[in-house]
Amino acid sequence: MAHGGDILRGHTETIILRILSEGDSYGYEISKTIIDGGEGIIDVKDATIYTAFKRMEEDGLLTTYWGDGVGGARRRYYKITPKGREFYAEKLAEWKKASRILDKLIVGGDK
Amino acid sequence: MAHGGDILRGHTETIILRILSEGDSYGYEISKTIIDGGEGIIDVKDATIYTAFKRMEEDGLLTTYWGDGVGGARRRYYKITPKGREFYAEKLAEWKKASRILDKLIVGGDK
DNA sequence: TTAACTATCTAAACAGATTATATACCCGTT
DNA sequence: AACGGGTATATAATCTGTTTAGATAGTTAA
Numbered sequence A, B: 001m002a003h004g005g006d007i008l009r010g011h012t013e014t015i016i017l018r019i020l021s022e023g024d025s026y027g028y029e030i031s032k033t034i035i036d037g038g039e040g041i042i043d044v045k046d047a048t049i050y051t052a053f054k055r056m057e058e059d060g061l062l063t064t065y066w067g068d069g070v071g072g073a074r075r076r077y078y079k080i081t082p083k084g085r086e087f088y089a090e091k092l093a094e095w096k097k098a099s100r101i102l103d104k105l106i107v108g109g110d111k
Numbered sequence C: 001t002t003a004a005c006t007a008t009c010t011a012a013a014c015a016g017a018t019t020a021t022a023t024a025c026c027c028g029t030t
Numbered sequence D: 001a002a003c004g005g006g007t008a009t010a011t012a013a014t015c016t017g018t019t020t021a022g023a024t025a026g027t028t029a030a
Helices: A012-020 A027-037 A046-058 A082-107 B012-020 B027-037 B046-058 B082-107
Strands: A062-066 A076-080 B062-066 B076-080
Touching: A012 A027, A012 A046, A012 A062, A012 A076, A012 A082, A012 B082, A027 A046, A027 A076, A027 B082, A046 A062, A076 A082, A082 B012, A082 B027, A082 B082, B012 B027, B012 B046, B012 B062, B012 B076, B012 B082, B027 B046, B027 B076, B046 B062, B076 B082
Parallel strands: none
Antiparallel strands: A062 A076, B062 B076
16 A cells, blocks of 8 residues: 555546447456556456446446356446446546656656 | 546655655645646645645655745745655656556557 | 355445645735 | 735645455366
8 A cells, every 4th residue: 555556546447448448348357457457566456446337337437237147157247338438538638648747747857 | 526636646745756856845836846847737736745745754755844934935845865765766667667557558458 | 175266246444635724924006 | 005816834624546354156176
């Protein structure tokens, strides 16, 4: 905590939406995708994504349905809504601008 | 807000330390520096920086002293400590790595 | 039968940021 | 002299997203 644990903070929803924009998925798979892409420095807790899902469903960014569950454990799938796509586009644009500015502020102007 | 308000979140201390690594400064000036560099999308609240200062002083990242106050209102100056410089170096390295990874996760891999 | 992995979920606590408020000094305009 | 705007610091209460810590349960391989 307070270490490097909160790198994802504020970006969880955006990343979930990016993943869902490429196709429906479920919690465990999404968390794996994030961790795999995180190159060892990102560690999403399951509680984080499930609370994010709940929030996002309430906000109309995604809808959910149960998978048919043949074989393994039951899976709850998530599907991005048009509002979710819109929200993602906004967040993506914000990230592009914000990351450039943050870089300037963190690294320093004179280089 | 949950809008674009928390862009700075997690980076406030790092940015303060970067500014102080270039010379002692005080709260109001630091907040101006951040807002000016923020190109209209970053808005640091005074409460944010003053609580950060308090936290950082407790953590030994900076020390503080009162300015002589000739002229305007009294100013409390902040000076970065060796521990603060160390912490900044770590956070800088973390940002460089994390921003690249976040970019990949937010923008998407296949472009 | 045990361990490891897959899979979902919630309550409580925590950290960092925001909102709101307070204080106070300086300067220029009306 | 009064007022607004800028400079300057500070704190209590609240909010939000994440983490901690727990619970449940099915599958697969040793």
